[in-house]
Amino acid sequence: MGYAPFSEGWVRAWQGILNRSDAYxxxxxxxxWPVVLVMLRDPTAGIDEDRAVYLDLRHGVCHEARVASPEDQAQAPYVLAADPWTWKRVVDGELEPIAGVLRRKIRLVKGNPLTLAAHARAAMCLVETAREVDTAFPEQMRAPRP
Structure with missing residues (x-):
């Protein structure tokens, strides 16, 4: 059985995979810069409260990965937020993260969009490693989006 998305186990598994990735x-x-990714509450998706993960990413290494606190969200220089369906599309490889930001499917809450765009390859590698995590999305999300 896989990890619930954006849970403590999920983010720790992702950190291990990420730190083994030569491409990343x-x-x-x-x-x-540290990054916080926020999965917004959506009861129709089986996500009853916001979920967020904190990644301390520096020079190709994830130094820390955990469920984000409100303080992390306030202090992190980069915060990106999206609904669960969008994050599922990202994890499933159906949506590239920078394209998601440009299409406003993923909201850049904090951070410099030009710096983010300049690191598009790093973002792609980051997402490719997330795809390797055994993720158990809620039952509601196994069917197409309502």
């Missing part, structure tokens, strides 16, 4: 390490050498 190479692509993210110049990235040096």
């Amino acid at each position: 390490r190479r692509a993210a050498q110049s990235w040096k």
Whole structure:
């Protein structure tokens, strides 16, 4: 059985996979900022409260990964938020993260969009590693979006 998305177990599994990725390490050498990813509450998706993960990403290494606190969200220089269906599309490989930001499917709550765009390859590698996590989306999300 897989991990619930954006849970403590899920983010720790992702950290392990991320830190074993040579592709991410190479692509993210110049990235040096923590990131918080927020999955917004959506009861129709089986997500009854906001979920957020904190990633301390510096120079191709994830130094820390955990469920984000409100303080993390306030202090992180980059915060991205989306509904559960959008994050599922990202994890399933149906939506690239930068394209999601440009199409306003993923909201850049905090951070410099130009810096984010300049690190598009690192973002892709980050997402590719997330796809390797055994993720158990809620039953409601196994069918097409209502």
